Amino acid sequence: MYELFKNLGDWLTSGTQWAGSDGIAHRLAEHLQYSLLATLVATAIGLPLGLLIGHTGKGAFLAINLASFGRALPTVGLVVLVFLAGGLSMLPVYVALVALAVPAIVTNTYAGMTAVDPDVKDAARGQGMRAHQVLFQVELPLALPLIMTGLRLALIQVVATATIAAYVSFGGLGRYVFDGLAQRDLVQVLGGAVLVAAVAVALDLALSGLQRFLFRHRTA
Amino acid sequence: MSVDWSWISGHTDDLTSLTVSHLQAALTAVLLGLLISLPLAVVAHRIRALRGFLLGLSNVLFTIPSIAIFVLLLPVSGLTRTTTVIGLTLYTLVVLLRNTVEGLDSVPARTKEAAKAMGTRPLRTLLTVELPLALPVIMAGVRIATVMSISLVSVATYIGDGGLGQLFTDGFQRNYPTPVIVGVVLTLLLAVVADALLVAVQYVLTPWKRRRA
Amino acid sequence: MTSMNRRTLLGALAGTAVAVPALSACSSGITSLDSQGGGPGGGGSSKGGVTIGTANFTENQVLGYLYAAVLEQAGVKVKVRPNLGTREIVIPALRGGDIDLLPEYQGALLNYLDPKATAAEEGAMQNALTLALPGGLQVLPYGTAEDSDAFAVTRETARKYGLTSLADLKKQNGKLVLGAAPEVKKRQVGVVGLKDVYGVEFKEFKSLDSDGPLVKGALKKGDVDVANLFTTDTDIEANDWVVLTDPQNLIPSQHIVPLIADRKADDTVRKALARLGNVLTTAQLTELNRQVDKDKKDPEDVANTYAKQHGLAK
16 A cells, blocks of 8 residues: 555656646646536536526426436446447537536526525515516525535536546546556556546635635625 | 347346346445444534544545546455445445435434433434434435436446446447447436335335325 | 545545455355365366456457357356456456456467567467466467457558558657557557567557457547557458558467466366367457447357357357
């Protein structure tokens, strides 16, 4: 075990390991690109959907069940399926990552919306606010903490799962995990895993920082 | 991309055994996860100093790619079902631990005080008052963990296990969609059925909720 | 995340590992405990059944099921675990007792065990293998069928760069992309040997798969210039790909050879596998691979049908 960690230290700190097209810097950038793009697309789909369901109260049962269905989708199967249907591109990876992230975003957005006190909404309407004003000026800000929780959860899962890109020949930090598996090079696997975890934790901290920044007025 | 129905009818035995093996891996993991989470959650619930540490640890576990966990376990448990189960168990902890702690937290202090006032011993209070009241929240965690595990088992196909996941690598290598489609559909069915059964279990385990409803 | 967290985490990991095997062993058919019968040396016994493992490509699975068919005919209880991974993964599993028998390839296996090995002729290679194998493992007599690694380019690439042999690649150093399974990056019959023996350096190495959809797709699309394939793949001919010749004999002779744990190597197993080895030809094996990859037949069915047709099983 000690040996493994010592070698991991060497692996992580060697300059040659960081440089080049198979270097950590490049793989890290790829991994961030896959994860952020997938989460962005998932947010573009999941957030409006969750807001709509939460605001109108319609389709909640269907959406929540679909979301739990989505959680059961096996990522490996989805990647292979889209690959067989459409050939080799990043599309299978993005489809799988988005499918993974959307349920967390929808359910948390919906939960955030339903947690808003009906009296507050009534009061807003009583003041003459239009439906979209109630949604964007009252409900959304109040639901934001739970929405952010959903986003953070989705992002963590996407970062960990973006590893799969390497299975279909692409890059990202998963390259180290899959190559390390094929070569039985555990240092490389551990290195990849540590970097993925570090990226996930760093992005999560960044989002929670953003969240605190957004709500700095509320506690004051 | 079309489904080759004759492949399915010719492979019912294989599909059955893969489904059983898939379910076995997922359920063993959830059960082990519960066995580990319950005592840890009690500790985290009672001792605030350990709470952040334990929950943080399970969160960090969750950020490690599952495939990496399986590979890193190879020197310990080899290409076996044990490796699959340990990996999956670690993943269930994030949900099970959090929900169990939250479930215990949700028990009103007054209820616990009442039990104490009646002279009930702490362990008995835990088993007969706190855990049953925490059950709905714990069961919500069990449901998520079960669905998650069922979906994750297939990752172990990279280390030669993985239940229905073997259909994915097989279809991939031979450019053959049928096994992949069947694998995805069966995984989803397993998740839906398992979830429905857990709802039924919860219904049976929490009679007081029923009476109120 | 701090390194302390990481260490606690792995400590916890190891801790669970110790606690769990007893429990999960009951839930699976595979346990490493009951396969350690039979001592070192020749006196193994297949009475308790033989678990055959196979690597992650079509042909190895066909071979695994062929082994299973002939062993079953000989009255041995068998279990096949297909698609376990690369040689780097499967051989430790064989040593660890997770599996007992593995279809292997002489040259590639020797290179794995001893990258500096020089034996090239099949008899010498068999001796070298016996010497290089760790205790507890042995190779049985090699079969007639062969399957070698091949480095192939498209007809167009061959013309464009004037490529006919591996030696020609050197003239294009730094220009071409090699596509192969990830392990080939570290293997002698791969990036290492191509550099040592032919002085070839690629612009890039792309991690793909073992003669699977990724590497063949990439060669077709032009994403890679040179692809590592197997000589028993009918796609090479079908696509009119050019296999580069190997004047310096980097790629060793590759007869198929059963690699088995001593504890299972009894006479029944030896005889059954030797018979298969004598019957199965390279052309037949190529055809079996084609049936799996192209006709989408099951490796298991293909193997059983072959065994019946050739009187190896009923």
